[in-house]
Every structure is written in C-alpha cells, then in structure tokens.
Amino acid sequence: MKAAIYKKYGSPEVIELVEREKPAPKSNEVLVRIKASSVTRADTMMRQGQPKFGRLFLGLLKPKNTSLGTGFSGVVESVGSEVTQFKIGDAVFGEKLFSNGCNAEYVCIADNLVLDIKPNTLSHAEAAPVCDGFLTSYNFLKDIADVKPGQHVLINGASGSLGSAAVQLAKVMGAKVTGVCSTKNVSFVKSIGADEVVDYKNEDCTNSQIKYDIIYDSVGTLSFKSCKNIVTQKGIFMTPVLSFGIVWHSIVNSKKVKFAATGMKKTEDLKRLFSDLVHFFRQGKLRTTIDKKYSLSDLIHAHHYLETGRKVGNIVIFNP
Ligand SMILES: NC(=O)c1ccc[n+]([C@@H]2O[C@H](COP(=O)([O-])OP(=O)(O)OC[C@H]3O[C@@H](n4cnc5c(N)ncnc54)[C@H](OP(=O)(O)O)[C@@H]3O)[C@@H](O)[C@H]2O)c1
CATH class of the missing domain: 3.40.50.720 (NAD(P)-binding Rossmann-like Domain)
Structure with missing residues (x-):
C-alpha cells in the first residue's frame, strides 16, 4: 500500500510517498481501507518538529514515528478475532491520535479507541477531519x-x-x-x-x-x-x-x-466527546466545511497550503 512518511524534520518537501506492506489487524483491531484522511496544523507542527520542546516527545534529532495523518474515514476490510462492534463493509471514521498513519491507503485501529460508524449524513471527506476541529x-x-x-x-x-x-x-x-x-x-x-x-x-x-x-x-x-x-x-x-x-x-x-x-485526554473522555459529536452529526446539526481536497500523492501541496494559515474549515486527502 502507499503511505506518506517523513524521516526528518523540515519543510513539506521532507514528505515521501512510499510502498509499505498492508497492515494485518491484531485480534482487537479493524483494518480500514482509507477513503479520506485529515491534514491538520498539528501535522505540520510534527513535521517541522516545532515547537522545539515537542521534540522531547517526537524524537530529539529525527521523528521516532515517521507516519503522518491522524484522522480518517473509510471502510472496514477485515476485523480481528475479538472484534464484535464492527464488521467487514462498515463505513467508519475516527482518529489514531499520536500514533498517526492515516495519510495512507490502509490503517489498523483498535476497536476501543476513537472509532465509530460514520453517520450517513457525512461523506468520507466530511468525516475524516471531524476529530480535528x-x-x-x-x-x-x-x-x-x-x-x-x-x-x-x-x-x-x-x-x-x-x-x-x-x-x-x-x-x-x-x-x-x-x-x-x-x-x-x-x-x-x-x-x-x-x-x-x-x-x-x-x-x-x-x-x-x-x-x-x-x-x-x-x-x-x-x-x-x-x-x-x-x-x-x-x-x-x-x-x-x-x-x-x-x-x-x-x-x-x-x-x-x-x-x-x-489529544492528551484519556481515551474514554475522547470517546465520550466523539460519541456526542456522532449524535449531533446524525441529527444533521453540524456540517464539515472543506476548503480543498488533495490526493495522497499531493500531500506536500496540502502541507504548503496549510502553512499559509488562510484555509477555511478543513483540507482533506482523498484516496480514489
Ligand atoms: N490544543 C489542541 O488540542 C489543538 C488541537 C488542534 C489544533 N490546535 C491548534 O489550533 C490552532 C488553530 O487550528 P486550525 O486548524 O483551526 O487553524 P486554521 O484552520 O489553519 O486557521 C486558519 C483560519 O484562521 C483565520 N485567521 C488567521 N488570522 C486570523 C486573525 N488574526 N484573526 C481571526 N482569524 C484569523 C484565517 O482566516 P483569514 O484568512 O480570513 O484571516 C483562516 O480561516 C492551530 O495553532 C493548531 O495547532 C490545537
């Protein structure tokens, strides 16, 4: 599968698109075929290694976790043996928090993290950035x-x-x-x-x-x-x-x-807040604004646009 990575801190040009082995879900995980993922101000800060004290967590000289992208929306392709809440074919969305890896074609996520069934009122592109704003x-x-x-x-x-x-x-x-x-x-x-x-x-x-x-x-x-x-x-x-x-x-x-x-909150608190949001979206009370969409191979341009500080709402990476 294709995945975006960065091996060093710096400008958007440090981002590379690489071929990686498609991940296999552990017993408590679901494998999601990503349809859309978020690109956020937090992603640009991680990529830059800014502010510098953040490198105490991210890696002093280079990023410990080379993956990019926290929010995603997609379709469950397979599930681990202990997963009961989700099944193959479910449209789901959520976020990987600091473990990243959503600017890719596939991601595995544990079923007890920030993950839910995508409301029909939202497209994948509209669902992917919900965990940011x-x-x-x-x-x-x-x-x-x-x-x-x-x-x-x-x-x-x-x-x-x-x-x-x-x-x-x-x-x-x-x-x-x-x-x-x-x-x-x-x-x-x-x-x-x-x-x-x-x-x-x-x-x-x-x-x-x-x-x-x-x-x-x-x-x-x-x-x-x-x-x-x-x-x-x-x-x-x-x-x-x-x-x-x-x-x-x-x-x-x-x-x-x-x-x-x-993102530093306890998972159960994030899940509680996320669950309220899912409810509001199901009721049609909220809507996601998308300024621009980019393909995964255009992630560098997406980061450049983010850094202008002028976007209206969200920008999204889509996978065909
Ligand atoms: N603490 C956390 O948990 C957390 C989580 C996520 C994000 N963040 C941080 O939150 C901040 C905001 O993120 P974001 O994604 O919402 O930003 P953003 O979408 O990139 O903000 C861009 C918007 O800000 C407006 N803007 C720029 N200067 C302004 C000014 N002086 N007064 C009023 N509006 C202005 C721009 O409109 P104009 O072009 O019209 O000025 C543009 O629409 C970032 O610093 C991010 O790192 C923190």
Missing part, C-alpha cells in the same frame, strides 16, 4: 467551559477548522455566538450560524463594550491581557494554541485562563 473545540466548549444556553461566546478565528466547528457547537449548546474573521469570510461565518460577526480587518474585538462569558481564541492571535476588559467577571478565556503567555496566565490565573491539548 470538532473534537478539539467540543473539548473546550463542553469539558472546559461547560457552555450553557444563553451564554455569550466570542470565537476568534471563526473561519478555521477549530473555529468553524466551535461556532456550530456553541450554537448547538444554546449559546449566543459572535465570530471573529476577516472581510472575505464574514458571509461564511454567518452561514454556519454565528449571530454576530466582527470583521477583524475593520474592527478590534478587544475594544468592544460587550462582555463575553467565554472567549475562545481558536487561532491564538489574541491574548488574555488584551481580552481582560471584554470578559465577564466569572467568564473565561481559553485557547488551544500553546504560548509562554498562555502557560503563565493559566498557572497564575487558573480559574480564568485555560489551555488544553485535547
């Missing part, structure tokens, strides 16, 4: 902020993968949503449900008279300091983007400032 943002909105109906949520980066998921999820949770994006994405952010939109090219959301219960800076371009005056007394500022500032504030002001790495 939706799972991450749902962790923030549900487990960290516990958004309640009527609360006012400000979402910065509302046109990105995490942001576009957060706008929809906060609406599903009954919140009033203000999204922040640039002029060209205003109509998109309105179309996914934002009640109000701030165009950051013309207006600074941190100068507002409005006070928000929750500020979710999905792209890390704000700071807690700049948002102090627009968050309610009991409100919180949270971001999935790691920086020294956020680490400092989340230590000294832990009730108000929150950072989390969703």
Whole structure:
C-alpha cells in the first residue's frame, strides 16, 4: 500500500510517498481501507518538529514515528478475532491520535479507541477531519467551559477548522455566538450560524463594550491581557494554541485562563466527546466545511497550503 512518511524534520518537501506492506489487524483491531484522511496544523507542527520542546516527545534529532495523518474515514476490510462492534463493509471514521498513519491507503485501529460508524449524513471527506476541529473545540466548549444556553461566546478565528466547528457547537449548546474573521469570510461565518460577526480587518474585538462569558481564541492571535476588559467577571478565556503567555496566565490565573491539548485526554473522555459529536452529526446539526481536497500523492501541496494559515474549515486527502 502507499503511505506518506517523513524521516526528518523540515519543510513539506521532507514528505515521501512510499510502498509499505498492508497492515494485518491484531485480534482487537479493524483494518480500514482509507477513503479520506485529515491534514491538520498539528501535522505540520510534527513535521517541522516545532515547537522545539515537542521534540522531547517526537524524537530529539529525527521523528521516532515517521507516519503522518491522524484522522480518517473509510471502510472496514477485515476485523480481528475479538472484534464484535464492527464488521467487514462498515463505513467508519475516527482518529489514531499520536500514533498517526492515516495519510495512507490502509490503517489498523483498535476497536476501543476513537472509532465509530460514520453517520450517513457525512461523506468520507466530511468525516475524516471531524476529530480535528470538532473534537478539539467540543473539548473546550463542553469539558472546559461547560457552555450553557444563553451564554455569550466570542470565537476568534471563526473561519478555521477549530473555529468553524466551535461556532456550530456553541450554537448547538444554546449559546449566543459572535465570530471573529476577516472581510472575505464574514458571509461564511454567518452561514454556519454565528449571530454576530466582527470583521477583524475593520474592527478590534478587544475594544468592544460587550462582555463575553467565554472567549475562545481558536487561532491564538489574541491574548488574555488584551481580552481582560471584554470578559465577564466569572467568564473565561481559553485557547488551544500553546504560548509562554498562555502557560503563565493559566498557572497564575487558573480559574480564568485555560489551555488544553485535547489529544492528551484519556481515551474514554475522547470517546465520550466523539460519541456526542456522532449524535449531533446524525441529527444533521453540524456540517464539515472543506476548503480543498488533495490526493495522497499531493500531500506536500496540502502541507504548503496549510502553512499559509488562510484555509477555511478543513483540507482533506482523498484516496480514489
Ligand atoms: N490544543 C489542541 O488540542 C489543538 C488541537 C488542534 C489544533 N490546535 C491548534 O489550533 C490552532 C488553530 O487550528 P486550525 O486548524 O483551526 O487553524 P486554521 O484552520 O489553519 O486557521 C486558519 C483560519 O484562521 C483565520 N485567521 C488567521 N488570522 C486570523 C486573525 N488574526 N484573526 C481571526 N482569524 C484569523 C484565517 O482566516 P483569514 O484568512 O480570513 O484571516 C483562516 O480561516 C492551530 O495553532 C493548531 O495547532 C490545537
């Protein structure tokens, strides 16, 4: 089978497409023929070995795990002897977390990990990136902020993968949503449900008279300091983007400032959140936005586009 790998840290050109033996499922695993896989900002950071302290986990001089791609959607081709929840022919989707390997033609995954039957409301391309934007943002909105109906949520980066998921999820949770994006994405952010939109090219959301219960800076371009005056007394500022500032504030002001790495959560918590998402998708309450699709042999171009920081929603790798 074909699989994308990287043997050293660096620009997208370090990515190679290689022939590998098709994996065989262990007794508790399913073998999935991948129809679509995700390419995320986290993938580009792993490929670059950035931030440098991440190399303590990824490998000091070169990546320990050379595979790429965490999210996938596809069809079960075979199952291990102990697997009872899935059968050959099931359309499934999920994520491999840090073990990667989804930018490939096949992947094996244990049946008790983040894996479920794909709702019919989603194509494979729409299902593959769900564990990036939706799972991450749902962790923030549900487990960290516990958004309640009527609360006012400000979402910065509302046109990105995490942001576009957060706008929809906060609406599903009954919140009033203000999204922040640039002029060209205003109509998109309105179309996914934002009640109000701030165009950051013309207006600074941190100068507002409005006070928000929750500020979710999905792209890390704000700071807690700049948002102090627009968050309610009991409100919180949270971001999935790691920086020294956020680490400092989340230590000294832990009730108000929150950072989390969703992929580090316990599997049972991720499965609980994922299961809620599957339910929402089945009900047609959420939709995945796909900006561009690339073939596996075009993964280098996909990484280049990701690095522009301008994508709207998600980009996806498809296998014919
Ligand atoms: N902690 C975790 O668990 C976790 C998990 C996944 C991802 N992440 C991190 O989350 C971050 C966001 O990922 P993503 O995939 O959602 O990003 P993304 O999709 O690549 O973000 C691109 C979007 O951000 C918008 N944007 C750029 N600058 C902006 C600004 N100053 N204000 C408002 N919007 C702006 C762009 O719109 P315009 O072109 O219109 O500006 C574009 O639509 C990344 O840093 C990623 O590493 C963290």
